[in-house]
Amino acid sequence: MALLDIQNLRITYDTPDGVVEAVRNVNLQIDKGETLAIVGESGSGKSQTAFATMGLLPHNAQVSGSIKYQGQEIIGLSHEEMNKLRSNEIAMIFQDPMTSLNPYLRISDQMAETLIYNSPDGKRMKKKDAIAECVRMLEAVKIPNAKNRIHLYPHEFSGGMRQRVMIAMSLLCRPKLLIADEPTTALDVTVQARIMDLLVELQEEFHMAIVLITHNLGIVAGSCERTMVMYKGEVMEQGSTVDIFGKPSHPYTQGLLSAVPRLDQDEERLVTLDRSFETPMAEG
Amino acid sequence: MMVDVQKMEQLADNLAAQEEVVGRSLFADARRRFFKNKAAVVSLILLCGVFLFSTFGHMIAVWSNEEIDWGILGQIAELGAPSIENGHYFGADELGRDLFARVVQGTQISLMVGIIGALIAVVVGTLYGAIAGYSGGKVDNVMMRIVDILQSIPYMFVLILLLVVFGRSIFMLFVGIGLISWLDMSRIARGQTLTLKNKEFVEAAIATGVKPITIILRHIVPNLLGVVVVYSTLLVPQMILTESFISFLGLGVQEPNTSWGAMIAEGAGTMQYGTLWQLAFPMFFFIITLFSFFFIGDGLRDALDPKDR
């Protein structure tokens, strides 16, 4: 059985201008310990799919289809059940680590909170133990001098370090599935490389499945086994990363791959995406 | 396939080449959203009603606001109640004057005070704040400290002093209210300007060498308008309230002129004689207007910043 099994997912929004379809007919499966990349440009529905899995969609969103986590249907779960799932099974990290951390609380308080109120075995952890555990996690994400730094405030960390803190925080409850939504987009390339290395290492250590949502084809090539390409709310193609990059079958994927300038090749002129594969209806 | 699409697009372009597409401005968008807000639209209609009442009310009135109806004087409680037959639609006041004509007059003055006060605030406050915020540095410091100083003076005290020293007149009332109303507005405008100043479109204007005053008037002020409009709809009732309070104290508008505040004061004074209409009618217009302004302000805020909800 797949860890996460999404069937016929459709997300629509009721807006003053009518119903907008954000995602349609998405199917995907992830097994334990696997890494799947969801690639797409802005508005492709890649983040919407992840938010639906986390139950984090805004109120005016309507979801149909099925999202099964370890055989359990997620769509329609109550708030409490969803919270339990989020705190113990599925974790998510976001593009901008600053907005996900409360600037008025010390890192230690924010991290320990997760453990004290949501500890996996249901018991409340003592604060001292919780902080010790947090320090261990910060060490796991390679924050130097974690023992002292845990008492700092978020703005005292650099962007890359903040993202590490976020990753450490999401790992506290030992999730089986980590959804990373553009985790390196706000970071510099050298930091990006280190964060991606870290994610791969942690995946082996914690046996997690990772869903990496990104528009950066380079980081997908480096660290994901399978890739799914989305465009305007639909899945264009999915398969093993090597196949998709080596011989992309869909014209959109082909276009996307040839539109990126590559550091290891000299191209005369960038190939621009030929959108003729779109049906005239979708162009609207 | 691709060629066909291109050809078709070209054809369509050629057909419509001369015809320019009309853009939908942000204000047009906001207008559309505003008119979907029922409470705001109802308030707008009510407010228009109040405006029409204040401008054309005297045409319907049988009595003028100065005439005294000698026939009912002294028996106001018995004969002065609202009635269609004797022409006192809203009844008569303690001196036998027609309350309908008086309310029309009071509405005119109160609305004028509110709107002129808010207008001063909008024009002076927005420009002052935009200039301070855009200039930054020392200019900003000096300009904003002046605002601080003006704001730290207990203004009700100054206003009362002004009215006592220079005599009670509507003009002095405008001067007094105008002096203080723009202070808050200038702060709001400055704060907004500081964030706008770092926007790339302002940088782009600086880079091409657009003059500072043009940048303020063309790039900063139009983008402040959303906040300013919302705040000024809340400022109008605030001005009306201030005037009412001063008139209630007996310092504001003087006889034979009147305003809602003055009328409510009179009405409250004669409440125990059983002439409740003298309080009820001015109060009714007062409340309707304030509520309308508040709801319109609310509607405008939602319409201008749809993302903030």
Added chain:
Amino acid sequence: MSTKEPILSVRDMRVEFKIKKQNALPWHQPDILRAVKGVSFDLAEGETLGIVGESGCGKSTLARAIIRMIPSQGGEVFWQGRDLMKMNEKDLLGIRKEIQMIFQDPLASLNPRLTAGQIIAEPLKTHHPNTSKDEVKKQVRELMEKVGLSARMINRYPHEFSGGQCQRIGIARALITNPKLIICDEPVSALDVSVQAQVVNLLMDLQKELGLSLLFIAHDLSVVKHISNRIMVLEFGDIAEIGEAHDVIHNPQSPYTKELINAVPIPDPIAERKRIAERRALEAKA
């Protein structure tokens, strides 16, 4: 390197920012952040110089200091032989016509209350206030077609355009005064890859057609390599390396450039995984 006389030469440019400490009293000395520490370079006519570096390396600050949008603490900038830093405001205005700028955020760089036509026309109206209305409109329409926008959209507002189209409006605005140099501050980093390719191609075409010089600031090495003749790598306000694009990418001299290049992922699973393995092996050794 061409032997042509440089159109722009920057000598020993320095920019410092004063940073007030938290809770500092007014008479406390502020800290000084040296954002640009003595940068010198030349730019030839029709040449593209790419400026790369990570966030906070001073690349945007340098560009803004060159055209005196922000004050600098030293250095000379020669524009066709005249020192910009010693110029009075009036002469500077004449130069601003010749140096234009394109910004990172396509939507934020356009005033939301003005139409595309008004936005594009602004530099023209600033520098040639006597141009007739019809002439302005004619030029705006021509430019819109040139950057790949339909001239019918002249009365539309920025929010009615897509990100790529907004960037085209920004490019049209930069071109209307017939500048000789365009400073592009991360012009494609906010765009989707497919749109990014279109804008890069447009910039390269325009440069060839109009003989423009470009200062192309970006953090994405692959894009910079593609568009630039020469590349300057900035590290904490200093030049780490400057040279021909091909040399800098394929034969980097400074360790910082090497690190940057090694960190850029390649969209090819086989090559990329090999590279990562090599990098890890290297790190393990060190």
